[in-house]
Amino acid sequence: MSTARDRILARVRSGLGTRAGEVPDRPVRSPAPLARPVHDRVTDFRQRAESLQSTVDHVDEMDAVPLAVARYLAGLPPVTNGMVVWPELAALDWAGAGLAVEARSALSADQVGITGVCCAIAETGTLLLDSGPGHSATASLLPETHIAVVPVAVILERMEEAFAQVLARRGELPRAVNFISGPSRTADIEQTIVIGAHGPRRVHIVLVG
Amino acid sequence: MDATSHSFKRNVHARLGDEALQANLRRFGGGFADRRRDAVGRVDDFEALRDRASEIRAEVLTHLDHWLLAFEAEATRRGTAVHWAETGAEANQILLGIARAAGVQRVIKSKSMVSEESGLNAVLGAAGIEVTETDLGEYILQLADEPPSHIIAPAIHKSRDEVSALFAEHHGTPLTRDIPALCEEARQHLRPRFLQADMGVSGGNFLIAETGSVAIVTNEGNGRMVTTLPRVHVAITGIEKVLPTLDDLSAILRVLPRSATGQDITNYVSVLTGTRDAGADDGPEQNHVILVDNGRSRLLGGALHDALRCIRCGACMNHCPVYQNIGGHAYGWVYPGPIGAILTPAFLGLEKALDLPQASTLCAACEVVCPVRIPLPELMRTLREQEMEQGLRPWxxxxxxxxxxxxxxxxxxxxxxxxxxxxxxxxxxxxxxxxxxxxxxxxxxxxxxxxAPQGSTFRDQWRTQLAAREAQGKARAAATPVAMAAAGAARSKAP
Structure with a gap:
C-alpha cells in the first residue's frame, strides 16, 4: 500500500523530473554578504543591541558581574520574587552584592533570570543561548527581566559563525538554539510597537572583558 | 478553512462599503512599507542579499524530494517523528492522533498559516480538546471568531476599540483605549494557559535538512513558550519550507524580517532539533513535524513553480494597492494579497478563485519588494491566460x-x-x-x-501630424540653398 509519503514524493519527482537517490550538485559559494559590515565586534554589538532596546553595561572581569547586576536592578522596581541563575554562574559572589540568587530553571513567578550565552553576534546585536543541562531555556523566557552575561571574546561577526561555534562545542545542535534580539514585543494592535509581549520586558547585557 | 474566494467581487463590495474597515486600512496599512524602506536603507547592498536568498530558494525547489528526505532522515535520527499529509484534513487527523495518544487536554498554538489552511482549531475543538491561540493577533481573532486578514499581522483590520470590546466581552474587563494595557491584559490572561497546556502546536518558518531542525521566527515570545513548556510539540508546515543548511537559514534571515516588519532581525529565532536534552529540565518529551502538501507538489515544474519560493514575509500585500483598499478577508481564503492571488487558485483550483488573478493592476510593486524575487505579476498573467484558455471567464x-x-x-x-x-x-x-x-x-x-475623449483619434492625429511634418520638411529643404547662398555672399564681402 502506498503511503501519503510515497504519493507526495512521487508527485514531487514527476513535477521536477528528478529520480530517487539523485543528489543535487550545489554550487560552492562564497560566504553570504553581511547586511551591515562589522568594523569592531564589541562596539557594533553594543550599538546594535541598544538599538533593539536591550540595555548594555561593560565590566572588566567576571568578579565584577554581581555588583553590575545589583546596580542595574537598583533602578527597577524591587525584586520580591525569585531570581534564578544558570548554575555555571552560581559561583560568583552574588550574596556579596546583596543578591539572593537560586541556581535552577525559572518558574513563571520568578522576576529575574540571569544566564550566560553560547555566543553573540555583532552584525545584529543578537545573543545566542543553547539549551542543555544547566542551560535552562525558561530563565531567558519566563521572568520579566533577562540579564545575560557576555564575555567579549564570544562576540562573533555573523550568524553562520555562531552556528559553527555551537556545532564545534556540542558536536550537534542541542534541542534549542535561541537567538535573542532584545525584549519581547508585539505590534499586533494598530501596528503600535509594545515592548513586553509574552516574554521578558527587559533584556540587560553585561559585557565582560 | 472554508473558502469564499469564488465570490471575490461580492467580498470586495462589502469591504469597500465597510467604513470602519476602510478607516482601519487607511490608518495601519502604510506602516509596513515605511519600516521596510528604512530597514533596507540601513543595508549596504540589499539587492545582493535578495539575490542570495532567491538562489537558495530556487535551488531547493529543483531537488525538493532530496532535501525533504535529508530533513526526514536527520530529524528522525534526532528523535523527531516526521509525518506526511497529502491534505489539510489528513494533517488534522495526524495531529489529533498524536494528541489522543498522548492524552492531551489543552493545546496552545503559535502562529501557523498551514493550520489555517487545514482548519485545525475546529477539528481539535470538535474532539473536545481546548485550543488557545497565543500570538496576540491570532488570540484576538480567536475571540472574534474570524480568520486572519494578513499573514504576519493577522488582526491588522481591527482597531484598538474593537479589540477592547472583545476583551471586555470575554475577560469581563473595563474598556480601555490604551494599547499597552490591552497587550498586558492578553499577557496576564494567556500566561496560565502556557503553563497548563500539554501540547504546543507551532508552524515552521523553515526546515533545516542538514540538522533535521525546525526554525521559528517570532517576536512575542509565545513561539518559544509553545515549543518549550508543554510535554508535546508538533510543528505543522508546508513541504516547500526546506533549506539545505544552517548557512542558508542565516542568509535567508537577512531578508525575511527586513521585508516583513522592517526589523533587522526578529526578537527570537529558535532552531529546534529533537526532544529534551539529556539531563535538562525543560523542553518537550515528544517532538513531531507534520509535512503538509495540500496542493503544493502539483505546482512543481509547472508554470507556477516559482510561487513555492515564498518565505511568507507579507511584503507583497504590504505594497499592493489592491490589498490596501480591500483588506485580506476579501480574498476569501488563507493567503491574501498578490501571493494569495496565486496560491489560492493554485491550491484550491482556478475555478474556485476566478477573480483573484484579476485583482491586480499589474503595477509590479509586489515583484519589486519580494525578497526571493517571485515574478508575481507574471504568474498572475499566466493564471489569467489559463482562465481564458480553459473558457473560465464569463461569456x-x-x-x-x-x-x-x-x-x-x-x-x-x-x-x-x-x-x-x-x-x-x-x-x-x-x-x-x-x-x-x-x-x-x-x-x-x-x-x-x-x-470624454478630446480631439480626434490617435490614427487621425498621426496622419495629420505626419503630413504637417512632411510639408515642413519640404519647406526647409526648399529654404536651405537660399540661406547658404546668402551666407556665401556675406563671406565674400568680408575683407
Whole structure:
C-alpha cells in the first residue's frame, strides 16, 4: 500500500523530473554578504543591541558581574520574587552584592533570570543561548527581566559563525538554539510597537572583558 | 478553512462599503512599507542579499524530494517523528492522533498559516480538546471568531476599540483605549494557559535538512513558550519550507524580517532539533513535524513553480494597492494579497478563485519588494491566460475580447469604429465632458467618471501630424540653398 509519503514524493519527482537517490550538485559559494559590515565586534554589538532596546553595561572581569547586576536592578522596581541563575554562574559572589540568587530553571513567578550565552553576534546585536543541562531555556523566557552575561571574546561577526561555534562545542545542535534580539514585543494592535509581549520586558547585557 | 474566494467581487463590495474597515486600512496599512524602506536603507547592498536568498530558494525547489528526505532522515535520527499529509484534513487527523495518544487536554498554538489552511482549531475543538491561540493577533481573532486578514499581522483590520470590546466581552474587563494595557491584559490572561497546556502546536518558518531542525521566527515570545513548556510539540508546515543548511537559514534571515516588519532581525529565532536534552529540565518529551502538501507538489515544474519560493514575509500585500483598499478577508481564503492571488487558485483550483488573478493592476510593486524575487505579476498573467484558455471567464468577457481581436485585425474597420466611438462617448458625456455611465460597462463607471475623449483619434492625429511634418520638411529643404547662398555672399564681402 502506498503511503501519503510515497504519493507526495512521487508527485514531487514527476513535477521536477528528478529520480530517487539523485543528489543535487550545489554550487560552492562564497560566504553570504553581511547586511551591515562589522568594523569592531564589541562596539557594533553594543550599538546594535541598544538599538533593539536591550540595555548594555561593560565590566572588566567576571568578579565584577554581581555588583553590575545589583546596580542595574537598583533602578527597577524591587525584586520580591525569585531570581534564578544558570548554575555555571552560581559561583560568583552574588550574596556579596546583596543578591539572593537560586541556581535552577525559572518558574513563571520568578522576576529575574540571569544566564550566560553560547555566543553573540555583532552584525545584529543578537545573543545566542543553547539549551542543555544547566542551560535552562525558561530563565531567558519566563521572568520579566533577562540579564545575560557576555564575555567579549564570544562576540562573533555573523550568524553562520555562531552556528559553527555551537556545532564545534556540542558536536550537534542541542534541542534549542535561541537567538535573542532584545525584549519581547508585539505590534499586533494598530501596528503600535509594545515592548513586553509574552516574554521578558527587559533584556540587560553585561559585557565582560 | 472554508473558502469564499469564488465570490471575490461580492467580498470586495462589502469591504469597500465597510467604513470602519476602510478607516482601519487607511490608518495601519502604510506602516509596513515605511519600516521596510528604512530597514533596507540601513543595508549596504540589499539587492545582493535578495539575490542570495532567491538562489537558495530556487535551488531547493529543483531537488525538493532530496532535501525533504535529508530533513526526514536527520530529524528522525534526532528523535523527531516526521509525518506526511497529502491534505489539510489528513494533517488534522495526524495531529489529533498524536494528541489522543498522548492524552492531551489543552493545546496552545503559535502562529501557523498551514493550520489555517487545514482548519485545525475546529477539528481539535470538535474532539473536545481546548485550543488557545497565543500570538496576540491570532488570540484576538480567536475571540472574534474570524480568520486572519494578513499573514504576519493577522488582526491588522481591527482597531484598538474593537479589540477592547472583545476583551471586555470575554475577560469581563473595563474598556480601555490604551494599547499597552490591552497587550498586558492578553499577557496576564494567556500566561496560565502556557503553563497548563500539554501540547504546543507551532508552524515552521523553515526546515533545516542538514540538522533535521525546525526554525521559528517570532517576536512575542509565545513561539518559544509553545515549543518549550508543554510535554508535546508538533510543528505543522508546508513541504516547500526546506533549506539545505544552517548557512542558508542565516542568509535567508537577512531578508525575511527586513521585508516583513522592517526589523533587522526578529526578537527570537529558535532552531529546534529533537526532544529534551539529556539531563535538562525543560523542553518537550515528544517532538513531531507534520509535512503538509495540500496542493503544493502539483505546482512543481509547472508554470507556477516559482510561487513555492515564498518565505511568507507579507511584503507583497504590504505594497499592493489592491490589498490596501480591500483588506485580506476579501480574498476569501488563507493567503491574501498578490501571493494569495496565486496560491489560492493554485491550491484550491482556478475555478474556485476566478477573480483573484484579476485583482491586480499589474503595477509590479509586489515583484519589486519580494525578497526571493517571485515574478508575481507574471504568474498572475499566466493564471489569467489559463482562465481564458480553459473558457473560465464569463461569456461577455470572452465575447468582447474576441470582438476586439477581430476588429484589431481589420485596421480599416478599426479606424471607422474608433472615430464613431469617440463621437458616441462625447455624446454620452454631455456638457461637463465626463461620462458618468457606460451602458453595458456599468461596473467601470459605478465608482468613477470617465473623461470624454478630446480631439480626434490617435490614427487621425498621426496622419495629420505626419503630413504637417512632411510639408515642413519640404519647406526647409526648399529654404536651405537660399540661406547658404546668402551666407556665401556675406563671406565674400568680408575683407
Amino acid at each position: 461577455h468577457e470572452r465575447l468582447s475580447i474576441r470582438l476586439w481581436r477581430w476588429l484589431a485585425l481589420h485596421p480599416a474597420l478599426y479606424a471607422v469604429a474608433t472615430r464613431w466611438g469617440i463621437r458616441v462617448l462625447r455624446w454620452l458625456a454631455g456638457k461637463d465632458g465626463q461620462v458618468h455611465r457606460l451602458p453595458g460597462l456599468d461596473g467601470w463607471t459605478e465608482g468613477r467618471d470617465m473623461p
